[in-house]
Amino acid sequence: MRLSLSPDTARALNLIGMLGMVGVLLGAYVYQFTYHELPCTLCMLQRVAMIGVAFGAAMNVMLGPDPRHYGVCLVSAVFGGVISIRQSLLHINPFFDTKTGLPTMDAGSNPPFGEAVFGYHLYIWGLVLFAFVILAVGIVQLFGGQFERREVTSGALMRLGALGVGLLFLTVAAEAATTFMECGIGDCPNDGGWNWWIFR
Numbered sequence: 001m002r003l004s005l006s007p008d009t010a011r012a013l014n015l016i017g018m019l020g021m022v023g024v025l026l027g028a029y030v031y032q033f034t035y036h037e038l039p040c041t042l043c044m045l046q047r048v049a050m051i052g053v054a055f056g057a058a059m060n061v062m063l064g065p066d067p068r069h070y071g072v073c074l075v076s077a078v079f080g081g082v083i084s085i086r087q088s089l090l091h092i093n094p095f096f097d098t099k100t101g102l103p104t105m106d107a108g109s110n111p112p113f114g115e116a117v118f119g120y121h122l123y124i125w126g127l128v129l130f131a132f133v134i135l136a137v138g139i140v141q142l143f144g145g146q147f148e149r150r151e152v153t154s155g156a157l158m159r160l161g162a163l164g165v166g167l168l169f170l171t172v173a174a175e176a177a178t179t180f181m182e183c184g185i186g187d188c189p190n191d192g193g194w195n196w197w198i199f200r
Contacts, residue, residue, distance in 0.1 A: 005143035008154050010065040011161065013140060017073075017133075018057035019164050021050050024129065025171050028122065041188050042087040046126045047175060049080025053133055054168050061161040065146040070137050077133040084127035091121070 025047060032039060039047065056072030063069070140146075182188060 003143045004145035005140070007065055007146050007149055008157060010140065010143075010146035011061050011157055014057040014060035014065070015157070015161050015164055017136070018054050018061060018168060021054040021057065022164070022168050022171050025050055025054075025175070029174070031122065038182050040087075042083055042090075043122065044179060044188065045083045046080050046087075046123065049076045049083065049130065050126075051168075051172055051175070052076025052079070053130075058161075058165050058168055062158075062165060064149075064151075067141065067147065070141055073137050074134060077130045077137070081127060081130035081134070084123050084130060087123040088127060091123075 028039070028047065031037075053073045053076045056069050056074075056076060059069040059072065060066065179188075
């Protein structure tokens with residue numbers, strides 16, 4: 001029995017995925033401004049990966065399902081997963097001095113970054129999210145039929161897709177603006193403090 005998925009259904013699933021990723025990015029903003037903690041460099045790279053996943057899904061919505069668009073999602077999710085693992089490993093061993101790179105007996109040298117959400121820090125949730133994206137995209141690609149035609153039969157779906165893509169672009173613009181406010185044209189601070197570059 002051949003697994004099949006209609007192009008419109010695939011577009012709808014990608015729209016849900018894109019909006020979910022935008023929701024995660026907006027949730028990170030709520031967290032950022034609620035706790036007055038600016039994202040670290042690794043946190044920003046995870047957000048870039050989330051944007052990449054969202055853009056891959058957006059291409060599937062607006063241009064039609066294509067293995068290359070799913071590829072953008074997968075490559076972005078793998079990149080984000082590697083960054084999440086890197087950041088998680090930095091905080092698993094608290095006896096590691098981040099300045100010298102040498103083991104230390106100071107247990108407070110590398111504490112967890114930021115406030116926990118439901119018991120886990122955002123970089124752990126990022127790893128869970130990217131793993132889910134890789135699994136979901138892999139499963140959806142098993143279904144044929146979605147790549148057989150490009151035209152869309154639902155005008156409502158395309159209108160919702162256009163609104164979703166507009167929200168994605170607004171989110172990316174806000175990310176770019178606040179990143180510039182935090183980092184300027186130099187290195188970004190990694191202390192998580194509420195110190196904007198424009199006020200320094």
